[in-house]
Amino acid sequence: MDWFKRKDKKIKEKIKKAIPDGLWEKCPSCKEILFKPELDKNLAVCRHCSHHFRMDYRKYLDLIIDEGSSKRLFENIKSSNFLNFVGRRNYDDQLNDAYKKSGNTDSIEIYSGSIKSKSVIIGIMNFGFIGGSMGSALGELISLAIVKARKDKKPLILVCKSGGARMQEGAISLMQLAKISTQLAKFSDSGGLYITVLTDPTTGGVTASYGMLGDIIFAEPGALIGFAGPRVIKQTIGQDLPEGFQRSEFLLEKGFIDRIISRDKMKNHLHNIIDLLN
Ligand SMILES: [Zn+2]
Numbered sequence: 001m002d003w004f005k006r007k008d009k010k011i012k013e014k015i016k017k018a019i020p021d022g023l024w025e026k027c028p029s030c031k032e033i034l035f036k037p038e039l040d041k042n043l044a045v046c047r048h049c050s051h052h053f054r055m056d057y058r059k060y061l062d063l064i065i066d067e068g069s070s071k072r073l074f075e076n077i078k079s080s081n082f083l084n085f086v087g088r089r090n091y092d093d094q095l096n097d098a099y100k101k102s103g104n105t106d107s108i109e110i111y112s113g114s115i116k117s118k119s120v121i122i123g124i125m126n127f128g129f130i131g132g133s134m135g136s137a138l139g140e141l142i143s144l145a146i147v148k149a150r151k152d153k154k155p156l157i158l159v160c161k162s163g164g165a166r167m168q169e170g171a172i173s174l175m176q177l178a179k180i181s182t183q184l185a186k187f188s189d190s191g192g193l194y195i196t197v198l199t200d201p202t203t204g205g206v207t208a209s210y211g212m213l214g215d216i217i218f219a220e221p222g223a224l225i226g227f228a229g230p231r232v233i234k235q236t237i238g239q240d241l242p243e244g245f246q247r248s249e250f251l252l253e254k255g256f257i258d259r260i261i262s263r264d265k266m267k268n269h270l271h272n273i274i275d276l277l278n
Contacts, residue, residue, distance in 0.1 A: 027051050029222075043263045052220050052263060054200055057126040060159050061111065064267050065122065070113035073121075074144050078105045079137040083170055091168040094130060102129045106137040107162070110145045112154075116271045118278070121149040122157045127201075131163035134205050138166075139176030142210065146183040146192075155193040155274050160211045164204015177209035184213050193278050195270065198225050198248070198257065216273055217257045218266070219248040225257070 025034045029051035039046070043063065044053040061070055078099075085091040099105065107129040111122050123145050125132050142158070149156040165173040187194060196214035200223035207227050211217075219225060226246035234241055244250045251257045261269050 025053070045263055050221065050262065052200065052222055054127065054161075055263070057109070057124050057128070057159070057161065060124050060197075060199075061113075061122075063263065064115060064157070064159075064270060065111065065113035065120075066115065066117065070111045073110045073112055073148065074141055075105065075109075077137050077140055077144075079135045079166075079169070081168070082136075082172070083168075085168045085170070087168065094168070098129045102126060104129050106135065106141065107132045107166075108138045108141050110141050112148075112152075115267060115274065118155075118271060118274050119152070120155050120157055120274070121145050121152070122159070124159045125161045125206075127161045127163070130166060130168075132161050132206075133163055133166035133173075134176050135166035135169045135173050136176065139173075139179050142176075142180050143183045146180070146187050149194075150187050150190050150192055153192075155195065155278050156187065157195045157197065157270065158210060158214075159197045159199060160202045160206050161199045162202055162204060162206040162211075164206065174205065177205050180210045181213060184210060188215070193274065195273065197266065197270075198223055200224050203227065203229070212256070215277070216259075218259055218261050218269065219251065219257045220266075221248055221260050221262055223248045225251055 023036050025036050025039055027034055027046040027049065030046060030049035032046065032048045034046060039053065043059070044055040045051070046053070079095055081091040081095065104126055108123050108125045113120060113122060123142055146156060167173065184194060194214050195216045195218065196211055198211060198217065198219040200220060202211050202223065202225045204227065207225060224246055225248060230241055230245060242250070248257065248260045252260055259269070
């Protein structure tokens with residue numbers, strides 16, 4: 001097979017370098033290949049097209065809350081398998097896995113802290129804990145956060161990221177919608193300021209309750225926000241859906257949300273609105 005050999009010695013053969021896994025990420029929007037450490041430094045936002053990647057929930061704490069001011073609240077509240085539910089997997093096993101994997105006790109963490117010296121109560125949802133689903137522990141945690149915000153006369157911020165109700169807890173998970181909404185109504189009556197930040201994705205029961213009940217509703221660019229998925233809606237109404245359906249930009253146009261704010265400006269906007277309204 002002599003005809004395969006390179007005779008010209010001046011041409012150097014390229015040696016393919018091995019690229020370690022997990023160092024590169026392709027932007028789903030502009031298709032550019034992004035260097036992961038650089039992407040992380042840029043708040044998980046594509047530097048070419050500003051596509052907002054999903055960001056780890058703890059980073060929202062660093063992004064929004066003043067350094068050194070945060071204090072975790074109500075950290076010993078946990079879900080339990082009170083229905084002895086066994087689906088494809090035992091719910092107990094699912095919970096234990098989620099505790100181990102996330103190091104968290106449920107799909108939301110509540111903190112007190114400050115935003116440019118303005119005291120707030122903030123809840124940040126964790127999509128990594130059983131799809132950011134809404135169960136009894138989350139309902140109790142948010143209720144406690146609302147009561148604390150009311151007592152301390154502080155604004156309440158909820159950063160939402162959820163797949164919806166946790167069906168392993170049956171009707172109890174759906175009751176959280178009513179429980180949280182009732183507390184929010186009391187909070188509103190007492191003059192409390194409640195702001196939601198909708199991130200990708202905010203779906204299911206969270207959209208049907210506290211996600212959309214904010215006095216001010218902010219959303220990140222391009223976030224999926226909706227109750228049922230597009231496939232289900234398409235099947236139900238038997239029509240094609242408009243382009244960009246259920247994305248922040250579409251919802252802003254239809255008046256469902258107040259403003260779309262890029263991640264790097266989120267803290268400033270939250271501070272300004274609190275300064276103005278509280
Ligand atoms: Zn991009």
